[in-house]
Amino acid sequence: MDIKEISFNKEEKRAGCENTPELETERLLLRKFTDRDIDDMLLLYGDEDVNKFLPWFPLRTREEVIRYLHNVIYPVYKKDIAYTYAITQKQDDRVIGYVHVNDIGDSNDIGYALRREFWHRGITSEAAAAVIAQMRKNGLPYVTATHDVNNPYSGEVMKKIGMTYRYSYEEQWQPKGILVTFRMYQLNLDGKDERIYRKYWDKYDVHYVENV
Numbered sequence: 001m002d003i004k005e006i007s008f009n010k011e012e013k014r015a016g017c018e019n020t021p022e023l024e025t026e027r028l029l030l031r032k033f034t035d036r037d038i039d040d041m042l043l044l045y046g047d048e049d050v051n052k053f054l055p056w057f058p059l060r061t062r063e064e065v066i067r068y069l070h071n072v073i074y075p076v077y078k079k080d081i082a083y084t085y086a087i088t089q090k091q092d093d094r095v096i097g098y099v100h101v102n103d104i105g106d107s108n109d110i111g112y113a114l115r116r117e118f119w120h121r122g123i124t125s126e127a128a129a130a131v132i133a134q135m136r137k138n139g140l141p142y143v144t145a146t147h148d149v150n151n152p153y154s155g156e157v158m159k160k161i162g163m164t165y166r167y168s169y170e171e172q173w174q175p176k177g178i179l180v181t182f183r184m185y186q187l188n189l190d191g192k193d194e195r196i197y198r199k200y201w202d203k204y205d206v207h208y209v210e211n212v
Contacts, residue, residue, distance in 0.1 A: 015104075015139040017080040023130045029093060030085040030127055033073050037086060040095035041065045044115050053151040054113060055173065081105075083135065087114065087127045099127045101135065101143070107197060108135070108143045112157065119153075125160040132161060136189040143189065144197050146182040155212075158185040166196050170206040183212065 023030040033041070044050060045059040045068065059065050076084045081104055087097035097114035110131065114124050132143055145163060147154035155165075163185035173180040188195050201207045 015081060015135075018134075018138055019077055019079060019082045020084050021134065023085070023134060024090075025126050025130050027090060028123065028127055028130070029088045029090050030099065030130060031088065032077060032084070033069060033086045033095070033098075035066075035069070037095045038062055038065050038069070041069065044095065044097060044113065047116060049116055050113055053148045053154065054111075056175065081138075083131050085127070085131060087112075087123065097124065097127065099124075099131050101131065104140070107199060108140055110143050110145045112154075122160075125157050128157060129161045132187065132189070141188065141190045141192070142186060142195060142197065144184060144186045146184050146200070149181045149183060155183060155185070161187070163187040165210070165212050167201055167207060167209050169200045169204040169208075171200075171204055183210070 020032050022032075039062070042059065042062055042065050045065060048058055051058045059068060073084060076082045083099070083101040083104075085099045086095045087099060088095055096118050097112065099110065099112045102109045102111060110128060112124050112128055135143055143163070145154075145158050147158065149168070158165075164187065166184050166186050168181055168183045170179060170181050172178075182200070184197070184200055186195075186197055
């Protein structure tokens with residue numbers, strides 16, 4: 001299959017209005033971030049290992065977390081449609097991670113992170129699957145995700161929630177200024193399995209399909 005011949009119809013991007021409705025899974029409560037989460041957010045956003053493969057540098061102080069919450073996250077909650085979730089455990093409602101969907105209406109790119117002490121328990125895939133189910137319910141036609149080839153655990157989450165590898169590409173990644181090879185995964189939510197989101201393929205000169 002020639003990836004260059006496959007595209008999507010812009011009319012398929014429409015969805016209803018909703019902003020981070022509360023979601024519940026067997027173990028988790030997914031909700032909006034609030035000011036009471038500052039200390040837990042610092043543990044998450046300040047960890048070097050957790051943020052190694054993410055497109056920002058770790059936040060070092062409570063003040064930096066407060067600025068990030070008020071200047072980046074809270075404005076998202078004013079949009080007509082958004083999915084920007086704090087991952088919390090039901091028993092204590094403490095923030096242990098996040099799931100968010102960026103670029104809604106275009107890539108519908110899902111991203112996630114989890115505090116180290118909660119890794120390898122299936123929590124990330126449980127949370128991401130709940131968000132994708134909500135996206136499907138709201139009529140979004142597809143979801144994409146990318147991961148650094150040096151971070152295969154993220155790719156395993158994508159596979160576990162039903163996403164399929166489509167292609168790889170190289171990007172000079174900012175703000176860290178490093179050359180990264182990304183693998184792009186996609187899940188079509190409307191049954192149109194032939195659709196491939198090709199923006200990264202078209203944008204970056206180095207792109208190819210791996211046997212993964």
